[in-house]
Amino acid sequence: MELDPRRVAVRKMLGRVKRVVSVVSTKGGVGKSMISVTFALILSRRGYRVGLLDLDLHNPSAHVILGECGAPSEDRGILPPEVHGLKFVSIVHFSDGRPVFLRGGEISDTIVELLSVSQWGSLDFLIVDMPPGSGDELLETIKLLQGLEVLAVSTPSKLAREAVEKMVAMLEEMGVRVVGVVENMVPPGSLGERDERVLGKIRFDGRVEEAIGKVEELLSTDFAMDVERVVEAYLRASNIRRGVK
16 A cells, blocks of 8 residues: 555646656766657647656756746646646756755655646656666656656767666566667768667757757757657657547
């Protein structure tokens, strides 16, 4: 029997969310947050109801990529603000921009609290931008969010791929559905190489840095075009017909 009422509340708050997709990586600096935000924006532009949850408690960045974070309101919980068509929740809504220092049980407690008060309502997709690594944040999220799906982000580096393959193996042993690996910052000559584990490859695009905080500009980049192919591959792998919610 569940003794923590907040965990019961999490299931209630997510009761009308059809799919939860967690974007993970083993290391920082691989473009995971850029992919998470762009993935969510593209789904939203296709007419799906999409939420974006930035669970990087120490270094949140989704609000920087979006160019704004909005302000939540309260009604028997927190009502996520709508930012560029996304329902958006981040620790920045509660930290006033100050650094957050958490360790051990404080991390799990904060995640449970955040999820138990966020009123997502009816969503087709909730995209969760995870912090890098396979620590408490990832393990707590797996426990809380039943039916979680995972996209793992890597780069073509042998070290990055080896690390992400170990993470994928660990997640699959835990019964988590790993949709595939997204390989980011790929040199142009490697885009056509086949790899059954890779859901999609995203070329390096120097325009992305200048597009941070400018959503329309971001969505016009080659990077976004490649993320759109990843979205198409994800929908096919998940047997979701385009335009059907």
